[in-house]
Amino acid sequence: MMNKQQYLLYFIMGSNNTDKNPEDALREAVQGGITSFQFREKGQYAEEGPAKKELAGRLQKICREAGIPFIVNDDVDLALELGADGIHAGQEDTPLVDIKKRCPSSMTIGVSAKTLEEAEQAVQDGADYLGVGPMFATSTKEDAENPVGPGAIRLLRESGLSVPIVGIGGIDAENAAFVMEAGADGVSVISAVSRADDIRQEAERLREVLR
Numbered sequence: 001m002m003n004k005q006q007y008l009l010y011f012i013m014g015s016n017n018t019d020k021n022p023e024d025a026l027r028e029a030v031q032g033g034i035t036s037f038q039f040r041e042k043g044q045y046a047e048e049g050p051a052k053k054e055l056a057g058r059l060q061k062i063c064r065e066a067g068i069p070f071i072v073n074d075d076v077d078l079a080l081e082l083g084a085d086g087i088h089a090g091q092e093d094t095p096l097v098d099i100k101k102r103c104p105s106s107m108t109i110g111v112s113a114k115t116l117e118e119a120e121q122a123v124q125d126g127a128d129y130l131g132v133g134p135m136f137a138t139s140t141k142e143d144a145e146n147p148v149g150p151g152a153i154r155l156l157r158e159s160g161l162s163v164p165i166v167g168i169g170g171i172d173a174e175n176a177a178f179v180m181e182a183g184a185d186g187v188s189v190i191s192a193v194s195r196a197d198d199i200r201q202e203a204e205r206l207r208e209v210l211r
Contacts, residue, residue, distance in 0.1 A: 007036065009207055010038065011036070012189070013194045025194055026062050030068065032202065032203025037071065039055075039059055039070065039073060056072065072086070086128075087107060090112040091111075091112055091113070113131070113132055129164040130156070136171065137170050147169060151182065167188065169188075172189070176209045187206070192206070
């Protein structure tokens with residue numbers, strides 16, 4: 001199970017989110033101070049089948065060596081096969097109750113939520129943490145919805161939800177502080193780090209802001 005500190009700088013990436021070799025990109029991000037990693041192999045040009053599994057295994061090895069949690073996005077079979085540290089599901093993905101039935105209790109399970117209703121339902125169903133967003137406009141997700149802003153996290157906290165929350169969507173070193181001030185335990189970033197010219201430096205910049 002992830003501890004609260006591991007949500008601070010939550011890096012998400014698939015092979016199509018970076019212009020570099022994904023392993024090199026992840027290693028640089030680890031050197032820059034990411035605290036957890038989610039393997040999200042979705043969208044155009046994403047790997048499938050055995051190639052996806054092999055890539056996941058190589059990235060998991062980097063995480064294990066660095067001592068950071070390796071989370072799989074919406075692929076319960078893959079998460080179980082690899083013995084991942086956790087799984088993350090969106091609202092349109094595998095229902096949380098089904099995931100809970102199949103996964104060991106030691107596995108951290110996160111759920112994307114946009115509204116108070118979705119967040120409360122996820123917590124009721126046993127989510128270990130919430131990914132709330134999009135915080136700001138984002139180009140990474142092809143089907144991204146309109147931003148809800150940091151105010152959405154503030155609303156969840158004011159309603160009494162104490163579960164760990166990470167903000168996601170369009171977050172970078174310039175706006176991460178607003179997300180933390182709203183009550184988040186950390187920020188999830190994709191392209192701000194994966195597409196940076198200097199991945200390590202960008203991750204370090206974010207860590208500095210999040211301190």
